Amino acid sequence: MAFDSIDNVIERCARHGYVMDRTLATTVYLATRLDKPLFLEGEPGVGKTELAKVMALALDAELIRLQCYEGLDVASAVYEWNYARQMLEIRLQEARGVERARIGENIHSGEFLLERPLLRALRLAPPARALLLIDEVDRSDEEFEAYLLELLSDFQISIPEIGTLRAERPPLVVLTSNRTRALHDALKRRCLYHWIDYPDLEREQAIVRARIPGIDRRLSAQVCRFMQWLREQDLQKNPGAAETVDWARALLALGSEELDPRTVADTLGWILKYKADIDTIRGRDLGAVLAGLAADTLDG
Amino acid sequence: MAEPPAAGARTRTLPDHVVAFARRLREAGLPVSPAEVIDLCRALELIDIARHDEVRAAARATLVRARDQLPVFEAVFDAYWLHHPPSLQPPAPADPGQHAAAAAAAGGDRERELLLDDGSPEADDESAHPRDAELVTASAIDVLAHRDIGSLDEHELQLARSRVRELVRGLANRPGHRHRRHARRGDVDLRHSLRRAQRHGFETIEIVRRERRITRLRLLLLCDISGSMARYSTFFLAFVHALREELPALEAAVFATRLTPVTELLHRGDPLRSLVGLQNAARGWGGGTDIGRALGEFNERFAQRMVRTRTVVVILSDGWDRGDPAAMRNAMAGLRRWADTLVWLNPLLGHDGYQPLCRGMRTALPYLDHFLPAHDLASLAAVAARLRGL
Numbered sequence: 001m002a003f004d005s006i007d008n009v010i011e012r013c014a015r016h017g018y019v020m021d022r023t024l025a026t027t028v029y030l031a032t033r034l035d036k037p038l039f040l041e042g043e044p045g046v047g048k049t050e051l052a053k054v055m056a057l058a059l060d061a062e063l064i065r066l067q068c069y070e071g072l073d074v075a076s077a078v079y080e081w082n083y084a085r086q087m088l089e090i091r092l093q094e095a096r097g098v099e100r101a102r103i104g105e106n107i108h109s110g111e112f113l114l115e116r117p118l119l120r121a122l123r124l125a126p127p128a129r130a131l132l133l134i135d136e137v138d139r140s141d142e143e144f145e146a147y148l149l150e151l152l153s154d155f156q157i158s159i160p161e162i163g164t165l166r167a168e169r170p171p172l173v174v175l176t177s178n179r180t181r182a183l184h185d186a187l188k189r190r191c192l193y194h195w196i197d198y199p200d201l202e203r204e205q206a207i208v209r210a211r212i213p214g215i216d217r218r219l220s221a222q223v224c225r226f227m228q229w230l231r232e233q234d235l236q237k238n239p240g241a242a243e244t245v246d247w248a249r250a251l252l253a254l255g256s257e258e259l260d261p262r263t264v265a266d267t268l269g270w271i272l273k274y275k276a277d278i279d280t281i282r283g284r285d286l287g288a289v290l291a292g293l294a295a296d297t298l299d300g
Numbered sequence: 301m302a303e304p305p306a307a308g309a310r311t312r313t314l315p316d317h318v319v320a321f322a323r324r325l326r327e328a329g330l331p332v333s334p335a336e337v338i339d340l341c342r343a344l345e346l347i348d349i350a351r352h353d354e355v356r357a358a359a360r361a362t363l364v365r366a367r368d369q370l371p372v373f374e375a376v377f378d379a380y381w382l383h384h385p386p387s388l389q390p391p392a393p394a395d396p397g398q399h400a401a402a403a404a405a406a407g408g409d410r411e412r413e414l415l416l417d418d419g420s421p422e423a424d425d426e427s428a429h430p431r432d433a434e435l436v437t438a439s440a441i442d443v444l445a446h447r448d449i450g451s452l453d454e455h456e457l458q459l460a461r462s463r464v465r466e467l468v469r470g471l472a473n474r475p476g477h478r479h480r481r482h483a484r485r486g487d488v489d490l491r492h493s494l495r496r497a498q499r500h501g502f503e504t505i506e507i508v509r510r511e512r513r514i515t516r517l518r519l520l521l522l523c524d525i526s527g528s529m530a531r532y533s534t535f536f537l538a539f540v541h542a543l544r545e546e547l548p549a550l551e552a553a554v555f556a557t558r559l560t561p562v563t564e565l566l567h568r569g570d571p572l573r574s575l576v577g578l579q580n581a582a583r584g585w586g587g588g589t590d591i592g593r594a595l596g597e598f599n600e601r602f603a604q605r606m607v608r609t610r611t612v613v614v615i616l617s618d619g620w621d622r623g624d625p626a627a628m629r630n631a632m633a634g635l636r637r638w639a640d641t642l643v644w645l646n647p648l649l650g651h652d653g654y655q656p657l658c659r660g661m662r663t664a665l666p667y668l669d670h671f672l673p674a675h676d677l678a679s680l681a682a683v684a685a686r687l688r689g690l
Contacts, residue, residue: 006347006354022353022354022357023353023356023357023360024357025357026347026353026354026357026358026361027357027358027360027361029346029347030343030346030347030358030361030362031361033346034339034342034343034346036339041366041367071478073478075491080491081491081494081495083490083494083498086498087502090501090502103501104498104501107498141478142548142549143478179367179605185331185365188365188366189333189335189336189365192339192361192362193360193361193364193365193366194360194361195364195367195370234600236600236601236604237604
């Protein structure tokens with residue numbers, strides 16, 4: 001089931017609607033072959049999380065996702081004891097008349113362990129394979145980052161009552177970051193790094209067509225060209241490919257066959273998430289912009 | 301660099317080339333470790349090394365660690381692998397036009413300047429300074445700033461460190477998201493209470509509490525580097541350097557008429573090199589001031605990335621502003637929204653009889669939490685004391 005070539009990566013991910021360039025495909029291929037975590041950085045909406053999901057589908061791996069936030073601790077990321085079950089077990093043993101010295105002997109075994117994402121990823125028994133997605137790792141704090149560093153170097157977890165659990169087969173790991181803060185170099189050094197940029201026009205059209213198979217070619221071309229133009233404007237937050245796809249879907253649902261200034265102005269909320277940005281773009285002569293973009297096409 | 305001539309290069313094996321390429325990258329300022337070189341060698345066994353795009357992708361994935369390293373990487377890659385056999389000259393001076401074009405394609409002015417700076421292997425030598433000065437707008441301030449580096453002695457750094465520690469303690473006195481156990485105060489810690497109760501078969505339950513731990517301070521420093529602030533550059537450097545040691549999460553930007561984030565530069569090494577890098581990166585070092593425009597630019601473009609919840613924003617400036625007061629007001633109001641605490645350190649405030657009469661300072665005052673003096677390292681002690689007392 002593993003990827004056997006770079007072309008194989010491109011082809012199998014495309015089957016699940018993910019269009020990637022050869023650079024990214026090479027990185028993905030190397031990450032799976034070298035068993036190294038993949039560190040994806042990029043602006044929101046360029047498809048970092050999506051790539052992990054598609055990799056899981058393409059490799060038939062179980063996607064295990066850990067969403068990071070400040071204050072994330074071992075109890076919610078790794079494991080917790082199931083106290084209620086432990087209590088019940090002791091009561092049951094008492095009721096069964098278990099010898100006093102042996103009561104509660106077994107309550108620190110795997111049966112009473114609540115798996116959180118990291119432990120689950122390590123304990124998944126082959127042939128099943130885990131794809132561990134550590135999402136928005138930049139939102140976690142330094143303490144968790146340090147813990148992660150240790151986990152990613154030897155893929156083992158220590159539970160004081162049980163001992164050390166080691167993965168039979170290390171999971172594939174994908175980390176994503178929006179760069180809200182600089183991450184420690186040591187963590188990045190454990191990984192293969194890739195900066196996902198906004199897609200160029202050609203790739204963006206391929207993405208839209210892959211994600212919305214029925215879309216009219218002309219509409220998708222217009223949408224993508226408008227998005228490319230939008231990213232050249234001085235906005236507070238540039239829209240990603242995810243917004244492009246959402247917007248194209250919305251336009252289809254509205255029955256639009258082509259972009260006109262009115263429709264664009266009415267649906268800007270799909271692609272721009274700040275009022276100031278929406279105001280900026282509404283303030284432009286959208287008719288002229290669309291005409292200009294259409295003229296570019298004819299020239300090309 | 302005693303490398304064999306081109307004839308020798310032909311007999312080189314692939315790993316030799318990888319090692320030589322890694323050395324070029326290090327010379328250009330990318331910190332490439334031996335482990336990463338080994339990773340690249342392993343990666344090259346898995347791909348088609350006749351395909352140049354795959355080799356590039358493999359090298360990028362294994363050796364690059366941040367987006368802003370990409371322009372340098374691409375330039376060195378082109379110079380080494382495309383102009384094969386590798387020339388013996390350091391890549392950057394060979395044809396700056398090409399690198400500038402590559403960098404311009406990948407990013408803005410800052411990258412270009414970084415690239416040109418990093419491309420020269422002597423970037424940290426004394427001899428390189430005239431060359432650096434040519435790259436940025438050569439001005440008297442540059443010379444002054446370089447002399448200031450010399451006067452940054454060990455004693456000053458020591459002093460800065462101890463002052464900054466006090467300052468940081470003064471600011472960091474609020475509870476964070478993480479907890480520590482406490483006998484009496486705080487919320488019930490269910491995990492530990494139940495863990496203890498287990499020992500007694502859950503018959504008696506001793507309540508364990510936990511309280512929120514004081515969080516590590518997040519600090520963003522916005523430094524005025526315009527002409528009127530030039531005489532404080534030693535102070536500024538020592539301050540930033542000591543802050544960085546104390547606060548790994550420090551973010552910083554410098555401004556005059558425009559604003560430039562310099563966080564990554566600060567994390568790069570010793571203060572001497574930082575200043576050279578800062579001067580190359582910053583637009584308008586030692587020039588005029590337009591605080592409103594610079595801070596407005598910060599709000600629009602960088603704040604979302606650089607400011608997180610509970611970030612203390614410290615502006616270090618004399619408040620001499622030649623820009624539009626309305627822009628300044630807007631910018632301060634914007635900053636007020638991002639910042640948890642807004643502190644203005646003004647070097648002039650330390651002088652007897654100073655009144656914040658200049659227009660820029662008057663405009664900013666209503667938005668500040670603290671307006672404090674800072675003209676030398678000693679004055680920071682007073683700042684720390686004030687902050688602790690508040």
